[in-house]
Amino acid sequence: MSRTFEGKTLRFSHVGSALEVVLNRAPCNEIGLETLTELEVLANYVRDGASGARAMIFYSEIPTGFSAGADLKALYTGIVERRAKGMTMAAATQEVRSFLDRIHSVFNAFDMAPFTTIAATHGVVFGGGFELALTCDVIIADKSARFCFPELRLGLVPGFGGIPRLSRDVGNAVVRDLLLTGRSLNATRAHEVGLVSQLVARGEVLAATRALATQTARFDAATTTTAKTFMKPIPTEQLANEKALFTMLFTSPIVEAALAKFFHSTDVRPYLP
Amino acid sequence: MSEQDLTARLIDLAAKRFKKSAESLKSDDDFFQALGIDSMQAMELLTEIEEHFEVEVPDYELQGVTTFAGLAEVVKRRVP
Numbered sequence: 001m002s003r004t005f006e007g008k009t010l011r012f013s014h015v016g017s018a019l020e021v022v023l024n025r026a027p028c029n030e031i032g033l034e035t036l037t038e039l040e041v042l043a044n045y046v047r048d049g050a051s052g053a054r055a056m057i058f059y060s061e062i063p064t065g066f067s068a069g070a071d072l073k074a075l076y077t078g079i080v081e082r083r084a085k086g087m088t089m090a091a092a093t094q095e096v097r098s099f100l101d102r103i104h105s106v107f108n109a110f111d112m113a114p115f116t117t118i119a120a121t122h123g124v125v126f127g128g129g130f131e132l133a134l135t136c137d138v139i140i141a142d143k144s145a146r147f148c149f150p151e152l153r154l155g156l157v158p159g160f161g162g163i164p165r166l167s168r169d170v171g172n173a174v175v176r177d178l179l180l181t182g183r184s185l186n187a188t189r190a191h192e193v194g195l196v197s198q199l200v201a202r203g204e205v206l207a208a209t210r211a212l213a214t215q216t217a218r219f220d221a222a223t224t225t226t227a228k229t230f231m232k233p234i235p236t237e238q239l240a241n242e243k244a245l246f247t248m249l250f251t252s253p254i255v256e257a258a259l260a261k262f263f264h265s266t267d268v269r270p271y272l273p
Numbered sequence: 274m275s276e277q278d279l280t281a282r283l284i285d286l287a288a289k290r291f292k293k294s295a296e297s298l299k300s301d302d303d304f305f306q307a308l309g310i311d312s313m314q315a316m317e318l319l320t321e322i323e324e325h326f327e328v329e330v331p332d333y334e335l336q337g338v339t340t341f342a343g344l345a346e347v348v349k350r351r352v353p
Contacts, residue, residue, distance in 0.1 A: 181331060187320075
């Protein structure tokens with residue numbers, strides 16, 4: 001039986017043959033514990049086949065964008081609270097590792113969903129939000145979308161599987177450009193490098209995504225799953241390496257200092273270290 | 274295109290995007306304050322600029338840039 005879900009950060013329901021997932025957590029769908037817990041509900045449903053859905057669509061109702069990535073403010077307050085409780089760095093690192101294990105499990109479930117998955121993106125598609133979009137089979141972007149891995153500004157690397165998944169989809173030079181410069185690519189450029197499959201006018205991304213979802217439903221379900229499994233292997237070893245790298249870097253004082261600067265900043269200008 | 278012309282075009286573009294009067298904006302205005310925008314909206318402006326002039330402007334080149342004239346200086350380097 002098809003189900004609907006109404007959470008605090010997202011909701012999902014069946015629309016035609018597609019399962020539509022709507023991200024809606026102000027200010028820009030930052031991914032913290034609450035979002036993760038609700039994504040786990042969705043991941044379990046997807047693992048169970050999502051009641052025969054033929055496609056899954058992710059989109060955001062937040063005008064600013066698809067998602068700004070990990071909830072950095074929660075990450076910082078978590079560090080401060082753990083210290084206040086006298087928690088050792090080893091224990092704190094274990095908590096981060098546990099969070100990463102959970103998010104990787106969820107993202108792998110989306111990545112391996114037995115139907116076509118589509119990210120309908122606009123505006124900010126940064127960090128963890130970009131990594132969520134990269135789990136999808138197809139990314140459609142309206143012309144306002146910008147894609148960015150800002151993690152090096154914090155002394156980190158992407159930790160939700162972004163590097164292996166981006167490497168799976170585009171050339172290494174593009175990965176290095178995004179990773180090492182921390183710059184954002186506009187939708188047109190992202191389309192040119194093959195990251196974005198379809199580029200649409202502002203405000204048209206959901207209509208284009210639904211049209212694609214309808215198209216995929218015309219094909220045989222088992223054939224779609226077979227084709228997807230053949231063409232989209234999970235980069236298991238690289239994902240594990242990325243997790244280990246993130247956890248190692250997280251223990252550096254550089255990270256806490258950068259997060260503190262971000263947390264306490266009242267400047268309207270973009271955060272830069 | 275002169276830097277002065279480019280500044281004027283950037284002001285027009287920003288005014289249109291954020292619904293301000295172009296006449297009220299000056300080349301040495303702090304565009305964050307003059308437009309009343311935050312960092313997310315600055316990304317929108319960057320996208321508009323890149324689209325309009327068909328260029329790419331890396332975010333890091335805008336670090337410390339606060340005025341329309343300063344913005345024009347950075348964009349000019351990218352316009353063929």
